[in-house]
Amino acid sequence: MKIVRNPFAWLLLFVLLLPAWPAQAEGLQAKRALAQPALVQIGVIDALLAGGYEGSVPVRQLPGLGDIGLGTFDALDGEMVVLDGVVYQVPASGLVRRADPGVTTPFAQVARFRPGPALALPEGLGLKALEAWLDKALGDTSLFCAARVDGVFATLKARSVPRQSKPYRPLAEVAKEQSVFEFSQQRGTLVGLRGPDYVRGLGVPGWHWHFLTQDRRRGGHVLDLTLGSGAARLATLRRLELLLPEGGLGGLDLARDRQGELKAVESAR
Amino acid sequence: MKIVRNPFAWLLLFVLLLPAWPAQAEGLQAKRALAQPALVQIGVIDALLAGGYEGSVPVRQLPGLGDIGLGTFDALDGEMVVLDGVVYQVPASGLVRRADPGVTTPFAQVARFRPGPALALPEGLGLKALEAWLDKALGDTSLFCAARVDGVFATLKARSVPRQSKPYRPLAEVAKEQSVFEFSQQRGTLVGLRGPDYVRGLGVPGWHWHFLTQDRRRGGHVLDLTLGSGAARLATLRRLELLLPEGGLGGLDLARDRQGELKAVESAR
Numbered sequence: 001m002k003i004v005r006n007p008f009a010w011l012l013l014f015v016l017l018l019p020a021w022p023a024q025a026e027g028l029q030a031k032r033a034l035a036q037p038a039l040v041q042i043g044v045i046d047a048l049l050a051g052g053y054e055g056s057v058p059v060r061q062l063p064g065l066g067d068i069g070l071g072t073f074d075a076l077d078g079e080m081v082v083l084d085g086v087v088y089q090v091p092a093s094g095l096v097r098r099a100d101p102g103v104t105t106p107f108a109q110v111a112r113f114r115p116g117p118a119l120a121l122p123e124g125l126g127l128k129a130l131e132a133w134l135d136k137a138l139g140d141t142s143l144f145c146a147a148r149v150d151g152v153f154a155t156l157k158a159r160s161v162p163r164q165s166k167p168y169r170p171l172a173e174v175a176k177e178q179s180v181f182e183f184s185q186q187r188g189t190l191v192g193l194r195g196p197d198y199v200r201g202l203g204v205p206g207w208h209w210h211f212l213t214q215d216r217r218r219g220g221h222v223l224d225l226t227l228g229s230g231a232a233r234l235a236t237l238r239r240l241e242l243l244l245p246e247g248g249l250g251g252l253d254l255a256r257d258r259q260g261e262l263k264a265v266e267s268a269r
Numbered sequence: 270m271k272i273v274r275n276p277f278a279w280l281l282l283f284v285l286l287l288p289a290w291p292a293q294a295e296g297l298q299a300k301r302a303l304a305q306p307a308l309v310q311i312g313v314i315d316a317l318l319a320g321g322y323e324g325s326v327p328v329r330q331l332p333g334l335g336d337i338g339l340g341t342f343d344a345l346d347g348e349m350v351v352l353d354g355v356v357y358q359v360p361a362s363g364l365v366r367r368a369d370p371g372v373t374t375p376f377a378q379v380a381r382f383r384p385g386p387a388l389a390l391p392e393g394l395g396l397k398a399l400e401a402w403l404d405k406a407l408g409d410t411s412l413f414c415a416a417r418v419d420g421v422f423a424t425l426k427a428r429s430v431p432r433q434s435k436p437y438r439p440l441a442e443v444a445k446e447q448s449v450f451e452f453s454q455q456r457g458t459l460v461g462l463r464g465p466d467y468v469r470g471l472g473v474p475g476w477h478w479h480f481l482t483q484d485r486r487r488g489g490h491v492l493d494l495t496l497g498s499g500a501a502r503l504a505t506l507r508r509l510e511l512l513l514p515e516g517g518l519g520g521l522d523l524a525r526d527r528q529g530e531l532k533a534v535e536s537a538r
Contacts, residue, residue, distance in 0.1 A: 006275070006277055008275055008277035008278045008280075008281050009277045011277075011281055012277055012280055012281045034309070034334070034510060034512070036512070040303070044465075044467050045467075046466075046467040047411075047467075065303070139519075140516075140517035140518075140519040142316075142513070142517045142518035142519055142521070142523060143513055143517050143518075144513075196313075196518075196523060197315075197470070197523045197524045198313050198314075198315040198316070198470035198471050198523050199470065199471055200469055200470045200526075201466070201467035201468065201469045201470065201471075202467050202468055202470075202471055238512070238513040238514070238515065238517070239510070239511065239512055239513065240509070240510075240511035240513075241303060241508070241509070241510055241511075242508065242509035242510075242511070243303070243305070243507070243508055244411070244412055244413075244507040244508065244509075245507070246507065247409075248409035248411045248412050248507070249409075249411035249412075249465075250408075250409040250411055252411070254411060254465060254466045254467050255466045257469075
């Protein structure tokens with residue numbers, strides 16, 4: 001047969017079968033474990049709280065790591081929302097733009113979103129009630145979770161933070177100068193990530209929400225809300241990938257427990 | 270030309286060039302960021318401290334994830350030392366064996382060890398002085414680090430813990446029943462991992478050492494030592510890969526701050 005005699009056919013077969021090479025089987029099995037969907041995190045929250053606003057990873061790399069997520073930008077230049085693979089920037093003006101791909105981020109969390117079926121939410125839920133409802137739907141809150149809530153928000157209060165210049169002050173101080181945006185009867189999307197309790201210091205324990213209006217032109221970090229109607233989609237993640245800046249986080253005070261500061265910054269009204 | 274007309278040659282060229290496909294360039298760049306050497310961690314320390322001794326990942330997968338590391342086994346059946354790609358088990362008897370590949374681990378940390386040059390250590394260092402010396406050699410302690418110290422230990426005190434049965438008690442309680450092994454003028458190898466301060470709850474902040482004698486027949490979790498002579502090799506890691514069990518960590522009390530318990534367990538004499 002012509003094919004069997006063709007050396008290129010054999011070479012092609014060899015190249016195609018290479019990944020199944022028996023000696024690689026253990027490594028592949030291990031790699032499969034690492035191929036679980038992950039929450040990919042750039043930087044650590046304690047460094048951000050300490051004023052580590054220097055970006056390390058260009059925003060253009062984020063869509064390669066996940067299509068949903070939250071974060072901020074170099075020099076704390078606004079809130080980041082990653083939705084449907086697009087990186088949006090909500091600066092202190094509140095006027096949302098697509099982030100410049102060359103801008104870097106000191107802190108971002110993204111995931112490849114493979115949610116379960118949409119869950120219709122009860123109407124009228126406040127922020128805490130919404131979070132409790134989602135926790136109950138999750139059942140187990142010992143893993144990470146990415147969530148998306150599309151709906152109409154009877155009320156919603158969001159904020160963003162103004163771009164900083166050096167020397168950088170701690171986030172708890174800067175957050176006092178936040179801009180607050182109020183929405184009512186607003187159609188839009190919440191992007192949420194949930195960290196388990198044990199990520200204290202490294203990530204954000206509990207839920208953390210950013211918002212975009214349906215036209216993707218307004219939004220921010222969510223301080224409060226009352227749900228009109230909406231549906232949630234949840235994806236549990238049992239893997240975390242943490243990437244730290246090449247130069248380390250040197251010069252920042254990382255020894256202190258900053259859980260109180262985090263709470264203040266997350267919910268300051 | 271014969272080659273140019275051969276369809277298999279073209280197909281082969283296509284398969285070989287596929288990874289360079291321009292549309293994949295961004296994804297590849299992002300993947301390169303994730304290809305940094307990582308500390309791969311199975312489970313979280315707060316779950317182990319809470320008595321979560323149920324193994325999730327078979328030991329046979331560890332060498333695919335790293336060649337140096339620390340951990341324990343299903344049912345807390347001794348201390349784990351991963352050295353040169355071999356998974357050693359130090360049961361409460363102190364008699365080291367190669368771990369059964371089918372045994373699982375509830376908590377392990379491994380890395381692919383690519384250290385810098387060997388650093389000759391001053392003689393006579395105690396454990397704390399050794400750690401301070403290594404921290405100074407590292408310069409920046411805001412990243413993760415894997416270390417190996419080969420040498421002669423004037424004195425060394427190591428421990429292991431007895432296999433537990435259900436219902437599992439918290440680690441701080443179980444550690445009181447540890448076996449302690451004392452060595453003097455012993456040639457051997459320390460395997461150490463260092464976590465930054467912000468891994469509280471998730472991993473182990475600061476240094477954590479396990480020991481194997483040169484013949485790999487004795488060892489344990491290091492409680493104390495005085496160095497005779499030796500050399501250290503260090504590898505900084507700026508990536509963490511955390512894998513959580515498929516079923517989550519449900520049923521364990523993960524809300525509590527267990528830093529005090531961790532300190533007690535790590536250094537109990």
